[in-house]
Amino acid sequence: MSSQSLGDERIRSLLAALLGAAEPFRIEVIPSHLYVCRKVMQGAEAFLLKIALASGPGEDLLRGVEAQRLAQARGARVAEVVAVSGGASASEHAFVLQRWVPGMTGTKALKTASPGELISIARSLGRNIALIHGALRERELDDRIQELRRGGWRAQCARRLAARAQACQNTGGLAAELGGTLARRCSRLIEECLEEVGIGLVHWDLHMDNVVIADAELAAVLDFDRAELGDPLVDFVKVDATLLMEHPAGLPPFLEAYSAVHPLGPSWDRRIFLYQGIEYLSALSQLHFFPDEAERYLRLTRRWLANERHRWQGLASA
Incomplete structure (x- = not known):
């Protein structure tokens, strides 16, 4: 996702690529100082999309995903990561898509x-x-x-x-x-x-x-x-x-x-x-x-x- 395209239309395109477009999305803004965050509902499923505000590698987000996966492998209760991208170029924004945890x-x-x-x-x-x-x-x-x-x-x-x-x-x-x-x-x-x-x-x-x-x-x-x-x-x-x-x-x-x-x-x-x-x-x-x-x-x-x-x-x- 490029630095010029953090709007909802681009987010919808990203979600369609990740989850498929067979069913429509409902998107809800989640307040955050550090990320662009959206709760995404598609049919009976719900997800959280986090996109880094700054473009580039997204080290913090990737480190968090690695830690999350290590914890999950150990048996800890964490959100399941569905997809992740580290921002392949200086103009790309890192993101992670994970399942929404109800509660x-x-x-x-x-x-x-x-x-x-x-x-x-x-x-x-x-x-x-x-x-x-x-x-x-x-x-x-x-x-x-x-x-x-x-x-x-x-x-x-x-x-x-x-x-x-x-x-x-x-x-x-x-x-x-x-x-x-x-x-x-x-x-x-x-x-x-x-x-x-x-x-x-x-x-x-x-x-x-x-x-x-x-x-x-x-x-x-x-x-x-x-x-x-x-x-x-x-x-x-x-x-x-x-x-x-x-x-x-x-x-x-x-x-x-x-x-x-x-x-x-x-x-x-x-x-x-x-x-x-x-x-x-x-x-x-x-x-x-x-x-x-x-x-x-x-x-x-x-x-x-x-x-x-x-x-x-x-x-x-x-």
């Missing part, structure tokens, strides 16, 4: 979930995240994984921490004040708790708007575009911020289901605590852009500074 976002489902449904959601989410994190087990001897285990992951965390701490200092005010304290504590944690880190597939954006819930069960994890190698426990940060912090009854079943499938590893609670600190640093430097989120992230930051990692301790074996 509602995790955020919406949690608003009406009963206590029993919350437990079911947390348990199914924990199991499926563990399956995603274990999707690279057959590649454990790959050079990149070995490099991260030998110290590359610690160095990557240190670079990420330094960049976010500097952003807080540049922002000034409360961000600089709280950010300095967070950064110092995170620096100590990097030295103390990253000796033995299991490297796996990290989603990197696992919040409750990126999961689909149906019948109080996880139906699919979505949007793997940021997926890459790293310590899988990074994904616990956004799960905690958007699910477990507000619904603490979900924490024990989540950890029980997760650890039954994938090991948490040494110092796992301190590693989560570290990754939370780095994430909150990032948020502090951008609160002025997102005033609606400011109060929530300030609350999370202050709870972190109050050393709340004890919430995780004693709930699962390493």
Whole structure:
């Protein structure tokens, strides 16, 4: 698809080529800041079409598709990819067509979930995240994984921490004040708790708007575009911020289901605590852009500074 042809007529032509034109399409716009997204209905079937806004190779989208397929092969619940194109030339837009997953976002489902449904959601989410994190087990001897285990992951965390701490200092005010304290504590944690880190597939954006819930069960994890190698426990940060912090009854079943499938590893609670600190640093430097989120992230930051990692301790074996 060329850079001059992201209109609906061209999209219809693309869909006809992918799905056939025996039955008419119904197309619904899905809001997105990163892609041109359309829900496509043809007869009894429904699909999601994602087209990269920028032309060219579409590395993020292709990386996401690869991660999605690896997770699916491991048994995780993800959307089925029907077709994908990486953008064959500088004027072409990468796209992916996948089957639509019926249900509602995790955020919406949690608003009406009963206590029993919350437990079911947390348990199914924990199991499926563990399956995603274990999707690279057959590649454990790959050079990149070995490099991260030998110290590359610690160095990557240190670079990420330094960049976010500097952003807080540049922002000034409360961000600089709280950010300095967070950064110092995170620096100590990097030295103390990253000796033995299991490297796996990290989603990197696992919040409750990126999961689909149906019948109080996880139906699919979505949007793997940021997926890459790293310590899988990074994904616990956004799960905690958007699910477990507000619904603490979900924490024990989540950890029980997760650890039954994938090991948490040494110092796992301190590693989560570290990754939370780095994430909150990032948020502090951008609160002025997102005033609606400011109060929530300030609350999370202050709870972190109050050393709340004890919430995780004693709930699962390493």
